[in-house]
Amino acid sequence: MTLTAPPTPASGTGEAVLSLAGIHKRFGAVQALTDVSLTVRAGEVVALVGDNGAGKSTLVKVISGVYQPDAGTIEFESRPVVVGGPAGAQELGIATVFQDLALCDNLDVVANLFLGKEHRRGPLLDEVSMEQEAWRLLRTLSAKIPSVRIPVASLSGGQRQTVAIARSLVGDPRVVLLDEPTAALGVAQTAEVLNLVERLRDHGLGVILVSHNMADVQAVADRIVVLRLGRNAAEFRTEEATTDQLVAAITGASDNVVAQRAARRTEERG
Amino acid sequence: MTATKESVAATDAADERLIRAVSPGDYLRQGWGRIRGGDLGMLPVVLGLVIICAVFYAYEPTFLSSRSLVSMLLYAAPTGIIALGIVVVLLLGEIDLSVGSVSGFCAAVMAVIVVDQGHSLWLGIAAALGVGALIGTAYAVLHVRVGVPSFVFSLAGLLAFEGALLWVLADGSINIPRESGLAQFARNKFLTDAQAYALVAVVVACYLGSRLWTIRRRRAAGLTPPNLLAVLIKAALLGGGLGWLTYYLGIARGWGYLTVLFAALVVVLDLLLRKTRWGRHLFAVGGNEEAARRAGVRVGWTYCSAFVLCSVLAALGGLLAAAQLTSVSQDSGTTDTNLTAIAAAVIGGTSLFGGRGSAYAALLGILVLQSIESGLNLMNVDSDVRYIVTGGVLLLAVTIDSVARRARSSSGRG
Numbered sequence: 283m284t285l286t287a288p289p290t291p292a293s294g295t296g297e298a299v300l301s302l303a304g305i306h307k308r309f310g311a312v313q314a315l316t317d318v319s320l321t322v323r324a325g326e327v328v329a330l331v332g333d334n335g336a337g338k339s340t341l342v343k344v345i346s347g348v349y350q351p352d353a354g355t356i357e358f359e360s361r362p363v364v365v366g367g368p369a370g371a372q373e374l375g376i377a378t379v380f381q382d383l384a385l386c387d388n389l390d391v392v393a394n395l396f397l398g399k400e401h402r403r404g405p406l407l408d409e410v411s412m413e414q415e416a417w418r419l420l421r422t423l424s425a426k427i428p429s430v431r432i433p434v435a436s437l438s439g440g441q442r443q444t445v446a447i448a449r450s451l452v453g454d455p456r457v458v459l460l461d462e463p464t465a466a467l468g469v470a471q472t473a474e475v476l477n478l479v480e481r482l483r484d485h486g487l488g489v490i491l492v493s494h495n496m497a498d499v500q501a502v503a504d505r506i507v508v509l510r511l512g513r514n515a516a517e518f519r520t521e522e523a524t525t526d527q528l529v530a531a532i533t534g535a536s537d538n539v540v541a542q543r544a545a546r547r548t549e550e551r552g
Numbered sequence: 553m554t555a556t557k558e559s560v561a562a563t564d565a566a567d568e569r570l571i572r573a574v575s576p577g578d579y580l581r582q583g584w585g586r587i588r589g590g591d592l593g594m595l596p597v598v599l600g601l602v603i604i605c606a607v608f609y610a611y612e613p614t615f616l617s618s619r620s621l622v623s624m625l626l627y628a629a630p631t632g633i634i635a636l637g638i639v640v641v642l643l644l645g646e647i648d649l650s651v652g653s654v655s656g657f658c659a660a661v662m663a664v665i666v667v668d669q670g671h672s673l674w675l676g677i678a679a680a681l682g683v684g685a686l687i688g689t690a691y692a693v694l695h696v697r698v699g700v701p702s703f704v705f706s707l708a709g710l711l712a713f714e715g716a717l718l719w720v721l722a723d724g725s726i727n728i729p730r731e732s733g734l735a736q737f738a739r740n741k742f743l744t745d746a747q748a749y750a751l752v753a754v755v756v757a758c759y760l761g762s763r764l765w766t767i768r769r770r771r772a773a774g775l776t777p778p779n780l781l782a783v784l785i786k787a788a789l790l791g792g793g794l795g796w797l798t799y800y801l802g803i804a805r806g807w808g809y810l811t812v813l814f815a816a817l818v819v820v821l822d823l824l825l826r827k828t829r830w831g832r833h834l835f836a837v838g839g840n841e842e843a844a845r846r847a848g849v850r851v852g853w854t855y856c857s858a859f860v861l862c863s864v865l866a867a868l869g870g871l872l873a874a875a876q877l878t879s880v881s882q883d884s885g886t887t888d889t890n891l892t893a894i895a896a897a898v899i900g901g902t903s904l905f906g907g908r909g910s911a912y913a914a915l916l917g918i919l920v921l922q923s924i925e926s927g928l929n930l931m932n933v934d935s936d937v938r939y940i941v942t943g944g945v946l947l948l949a950v951t952i953d954s955v956a957r958r959a960r961s962s963s964g965r966g
């Protein structure tokens with residue numbers, strides 16, 4: 283994707299590009315997700331927050347086709363879809379940065395970035411254009427990576443995370459899922475990732491951002507969706523939510539927030 | 553050398569921490585650093601080959617005679633082709649223990665069709681390769697759909713296809729006529745001197761051309777191009793080496809068709825592994841299967857292609873071995889072939905842990921094993937010693953792989 287193209291004038295007001303309803307997912311004895319719904323519009327950043335084990339990563343993996351939900355529907359651009367697998371999700375235009383990064387340690391940075399989306403000239407790989415594009419992507423993230431021809435195993439944790447983020451920008455995604463993308467990043471790189479999230483939004487992409495950092499979430503998100511114990515616990519517009527409210531919703535210390543919101547929303551709609 | 557005047561650093565050389573190689577001395581130093589860091593590549597096996605050759609040469613100078621080299625290269629080819637398939641499977645971190653029996657069984661299928669039933673040679677070859685492909689597909693289904701570990705189903709295949717060989721060859725062995733095309737190809741066809749030198753010239757020209765093209769493209773794209781001098785030196789070494797080998801082999805019969813076929817398969821597989829999407833995906837799945845799956849790689853197909861290729865190469869190796877010996881018997885492709893092929897791939901430097909190796913591993917590995925066999929034969933040593941020595945070399949190779957792995961992880965080379 284090219285981030286230099288003129289932005290589409292959307293800002294959270296576009297139509298829903300991805301929407302999930304009634305998602306259930308069970309792992310053996312653990313009901314990881316119960317009746318979860320989530321909607322992302324074009325040009326909108328939705329933050330997904332919740333305590334450890336709340337089911338955020340599981341939801342991300344359901345969207346990206348790694349797990350199949352036990353029940354529930356996924357609509358992509360208002361069409362019901364079945365995300366059969368990661369390749370299917372990519373074809374739809376869903377790009378994901380996984381919490382565990384999912385990089386191939388034995389391959390170099392370029393190979394990892396373009397894995398599954400290799401540039402080719404005839405039957406052969408086009409290493410030159412991939413390497414050029416790799417440097418361009420890494421520069422937009424202010425990546426501090428000395429060489430793109432070294433195996434990913436020899437990169438630092440933050441460099442690996444940058445590679446994983448850069449990988450989600452390869453191709454032409456419509457929705458980008460970021461599962462704790464800044465957990466290992468330095469100050470400058472975190473700021474770059476937040477800038478990137480805003481740029482993605484300005485270009486009309488839908489972004490789902492999982493993060494434990496409330497300051498980051500409040501800085502870039504348009505809406506904040508809270509998961510608790512695998513259920514939708516609350517949903518806020520960022521400008522309406524205080525950190526205290528968020529924390530309360532995440533920890534469940536004050537259940538009435540949910541009730542208050544529910545009441546107010548029905549009022550607004552009714 | 554002269555390009556260092558450029559004031560603007562190439563895109564990929566901008567980071568100040570990057571240790572750049574400019575002079576030939578830098579390249580040597582970098583190479584040394586790589587070796588110390590455990591990135592041994594082909595070095596141990598090349599060194600091993602040199603040592604083995606030196607030792608046998610000291611005992612028996614005819615070991616390195618032109619005649620002896622020509623026949624070594626011929627006899628190494630069939631098992632080497634089987635070892636190529638093993639390399640592909642090992643890259644995925646899997647194993648195929650049944651290549652030997654598959655090779656024997658497929659050769660028997662060919663022999664029955666061509667010799668017993670009198671069909672055309674091409675039909676026989678196609679049938680044998682087809683049976684190989686079917687076996688590979690069956691393995692892939694077992695692995696991908698059912699989830700049986702490759703160790704188990706290939707062990708089952710080892711026994712089953714040995715049985716199938718006995719069943720197909722109900723009345724002993726089948727002799728392949730010496731004048732049949734296949735036997736001629738494997739035993740009596742050699743490149744003429746002119747053909748051989750022309751082939752060497754073509755190979756060097758292709759190498760040089762592709763490297764120069766790369767230099768041009770990378771320079772145009774603002775990336776550091778490969779060092780021109782290094783490329784020229786490598787091309788000269790390649791041309792000189794191959795030219796000298798051609799001259800030396802030409803004193804006897806020269807390059808056998810079979811040897812050339814093996815070498816061509818090595819080069820083609822190497823290109824497939826390094827330069828195509830399929831090869832990239834093979835390495836990715838071998839390195840981190842889950843990551844490859846999440847990146848959209850069709851992991852099942854990757855496994856399928858590897859098992860099919862391995863079994864087809866085993867079938868091809870079996871055909872050629874049968875043609876070379878002009879017979880298929882009840883012990884065609886039994887344990888010896890199996891272990892030699894697997895040992896060759898590992899000795900050549902293919903990691904048993906997946907994701908690391910190259911097609912040249914099969915070539916170098918089989919050369920090591922073949923020279924041990926030929927050398928001990930020359931010295932009139934029995935096969936008991938040969939097995940022990942081969943076992944020792946295999947153990948050494950795996951030890952080197954494990955030690956290098958540890959060195960790599962402490963020096964950041966994955």
Ligand SMILES: Nc1ncnc2c1ncn2[C@@H]1O[C@H](COP(=O)(O)OP(=O)(O)OP(=O)(O)O)[C@@H](O)[C@H]1O
Pocket residue numbers: 309310312314332333334335336337338339340341381
């Ligand atoms: N593959 C799996 N098999 C079994 N249980 C799983 C699996 N993946 C997740 N779980 C369970 O599902 C629940 C939700 O896990 P998930 O990884 O989605 O949490 P999370 O919200 O991402 O937490 P964190 O903030 O720590 O990343 C946990 O209780 C976890 O134990």
Ligand SMILES: [Mg+2]
Pocket residue numbers: 338339340381461
């Ligand atoms: Mg998580």
